[in-house]
Amino acid sequence: MPAYRYVNAIESAANGTDVVVKSSSGSTTPLSELSRYVAAMLQGKAGGDNTQELEAWRRAKEATLRECNELYRRLGVLLNDDDVRGELLRADASACNRGSSGFAPIQVRSVRRHHGHLSSGQGRALYLSRKARRHAGIQRAQGDPLPMIIQKSDGASLYATTDLAAALFRCAHPTKHPVDLKTPALADMLAKLGGGLGADRVIYHVGSPQKLHFDMLFPAVHALGWSRKPDGTRTLLEHVSFGSVLGEDRKMLRTRSGDSVKLKELLEEAVDRAEKQLRETESDADKKRGFSDGEIRQVAETVGIAAVKYADLCQNRNTDYVFSWDKMLALQGNTAPYLLYAYARIRSIHRKGAESGSAGQGGTIMLAEPAERDLALAILKFPEVIDSVADALMPNYLCEYLYDLAGRFMTFYENCPVLKAPDAAIAASRLRLCDLTARALKLGLGLMGIRTLERM
C-alpha cells in the first residue's frame, strides 16, 4: 500500500479534532502542529522515546520506495535505493548555530516569530547580501532582505536546509572539487556521504511554483563558494521548471491533495487501450501480423507506456496543461505510436530485404525524388537538434523533430518503393535512407526513455 494512503488515513482521522489549525491564507490546515513535531522528531530534536513513531515512519518510507521502484522498473527508470539520499534529511541546522562565521559572506540572523502558534525559541535564516540578490535578479520592494530560513524555532531544519546540504553534496568532491568548509559539522556530514558527487551541472527538475526557492538557493550556494571549482569554473545549477497539470476546471492537480490521477492507473489504461487497438488489427485478415497472445501483451506494454511518456514530453514544459485521458493515451497523430510505427515499417523492410539478399549498408545515396530529398534533409538536422535539446533542456524540440522526420518518412514510404525500386542502385540508396531514419528514430526515442519495436 502506498504511503500516501497512510497519511490520508491519519489526516482524515484527525479531521475535526483540535489539531486542525488556520493557515495564513485563511484555510484550515490539519495536522500542522503534529507534522512540525514529526519533523523535529525525525531529526532527533523532539526528545523523549520515539521508537514506535520512528518505526512507523520507516515502514511508510519503505512502502513508498517499494512502490516507486516498481514504477521505475516498469518505466525503465534506472534509479534505485542507492540513489536515495535520505541522510540529507538529517542535514543539521545546528551546523550554522555558531553564528554567521560558517556561512560568510552570507549573514545568518535570527528571524522573528511569524505565526503565533510556534514553539518558543528563534528560527534562523540566511540573508543574501544586496549584491548577491541583484546578481540573482531578485528584486524586492524597498530592498528588504529576502530571508531563506534554514532553522526552525524548535531547532529542526527545513526544505531549504536539506537542499542547501544536497547542493553541497552534489558540487563537492574530495579531489575534483574540494570545498573549504568553515563549519566542522558540515564537513562531517559531507565525509559521511563519501565526499560528494563533484557534478559539473546539476539540473533540478522541479515545478515552477518553487522558482522562488531556487532563486534564493542558487545564489546562496554560489555566495558560499561551494560551487567554485579549482580550475576557476563553477558547477552549473539549473532549475528546469515545468508547468502544472490542470484539471478540467483549470485548477492545479495537486499530488498531496490526493485527487490527482495515479501514474500506475494511467499506465494501466494506456496499455489496455494499446492492447485493444492491437487486437482489433489482429482480427482483420488484411492487417493481422500474426502475433501470439504474449507478443500482443508485450507490444501493448511498450506502446502504452511510450504513449504516456511521449504525451508528457512533447509539450513545452513551461506551460501549464489541461490533463486529458484521451490526449495522454492517444494512438493517432503526433504520438509515440506514430513514431514506433514508422520505425517498425522500416524494420519490416530490412527483414524482407535481408530475405531477398538486397540488404546492405554503405554506398551512394541518390536523391532524385522530392520525398527522398525531404527525408535526407531531415536526417541531416539530427545532430543539431540533439545539441539544442541538451542545451535548452526542452524535450519537446526533440519530439517535434522526430514527428517531422517520421512524417517525411511516411511520405517517402508511400511514394518511393524500396525493395521494388526501378533498379538495384536506387534500392540500395533507399535502403540506406531507411536505415539512417531508423537509427535517428531509435536514438531519439531512446533519449526519452522510449523503447522501439521491431514489429507492431
Place this chain on the structure above:
RNA sequence: GCGCCCGUAGCUCAGUUGGAUAGAGCAUCGGAUUUCUAAUCCGAUGGUCGCAGGUUCGAGUCCUGCCGGGCGCGCCA
C-alpha cells in the same frame, strides 16, 4: 499589496537569439489499399495571435498600460 508565468483555429497545444503567405494534432468533410505494416497517406474547412499603444525596414515574439486566468510571497515540502 509585491513578484513570476500564461492568453495563438471549435478543443488541446507548437511557434528555439524578431524575418517571407502564423503551424500541428484532435474534431468535421472528401479521397487513396492487386505493390515493402492503412496505428498510414493526400486534400478541404477553420485564426483580428486577449485589448490598446510604442520600438523596428519587419512584432505571436521586444517595451508600456489595461482586461482575463494560474502560481508564489519569512520557520510546509
